[in-house]
Amino acid sequence: MRLKRSASNKDQIGFNKIACVFMLCFWVSWAEAKQHKFEMTIEEVTIKVAPKLDYKVFAFNGQVPGPLIHVKEGDDVEVLVTNNTSTAHTIHWHGFYQNNNWRNDGVPGITQQAIEAGDSFTYKWKAEKTGSLWYHCHTNVNEHVGIRGMWGPVVVDPLNPTELEKTVTKDVIVMFSTWESSNASKFGQGGTPADLVDYFSINGRSFPSTQPLRVKKGDVVRFRLYGAGGGFHSFHPHGHDMLVTHKDGLPLAQPYTADTLLVGPGERYDAIVKMDNPGRWIAHDHVDTHVTNAGKFPGGAITVIEYVSIPMDDWYAWKDKSYDADFFFTESMKKDYGLYNQSIFAGKPIESKNRRRRARDQ
Ligand SMILES: [Cu+2]
Helix, strand or coil: CHHHHHHHHHHHHHHHHHHHHHHHHHHHHHHCCCCEEEEEEEHHHEEEECEEEEEEEEECCCCCCCEEEECCCCCCCEEEEEECCCCEECCEECCCCCCHHHHHHEEEECECCEECCCCCEEEEEEEECCCCEEECCCHHHHHHHCCCCEEEEEECCCCCCCCHHCCEEEEEEEEEEEHHHHCCCCCCCCCCCCCCCEEEEEECCCCCCCEEEECCCEEEEEEEEECCCCCCEEEEEEECCEEEEEEEEEEEEEEECCCCCCCCCCCEEEEEEEEECEEEEEEEEHHHHHHHHEEECCCCCCEEEEECCCCCCCCHHHHHHHCCHHHHHHHHCCCCCEEECCCCHHHHCCCCHHHHHHHHCC
């Protein structure tokens, strides 16, 4: 009996030790969880999608794409959203689990009443799901998301990244979308099957208004590809294979290589590319019609991977390009966790009726 009791005591002590270690690990990881309080406005602005296309948009913090939100798994986030436009909006946090938190899902008439012109609403959520997530309006989505630029990236870093993720040296966010030039200046219409889609973009800009992606040999680039609008896009970087590691934020059990990757509406793919082939390489949407602006080639969803070791040729289309490394959110992704605006995406304010009315009432 005594022996038996001593064995069972030992078991109990062993169990207690394991439980303590487990709880300590749990506490250490979640004790690091931060509380973030962000503020976003929605503004009526005009952005220059292409040299000949000025476009009226509803813009988060006045920019398209919207600002980057970058947090860590387990963090608690509050976002105070103020609607400075003349119509109603919401924010849907796409891909988020919202456990016991469905009223923050951002769907008007289902989870909340829309945020009316001039009103504010605070969204609260925990960063449970990790990876490449995003936010977008969920009011009149065919117009607001489809052709008015109401979307932006959220990246939630996992507490335990995969070995592949740890090799990444440069994050590159690519959000595909489409535009209708005939509805560029008319809020409240467009985005229907009857409308002609004639501009295609990366991060809200069509070539040549996009930017090159500058790399050096040895960089390990993680493309975070987003289907932000209503179109299908087929991303093809020349000269390199992509290792597709994540779908919709989640790691694939079996990562696979591809040189062309189809990205549908709402989808996200993470694809890691080893920059091991110095040169100047176009990277473009391989839907052939998507490399035009109003029917003219070249345009649309085109960028160029420029290795810094390669000298500019004087006939190169982007020889004199004024370069902004944050066009792909790369510089913002290097900062501490937070919400970051990107000045390169900022539009010009439009004086809305609502704003005029409120200014008059004050
Ligand atoms: Cu909206």
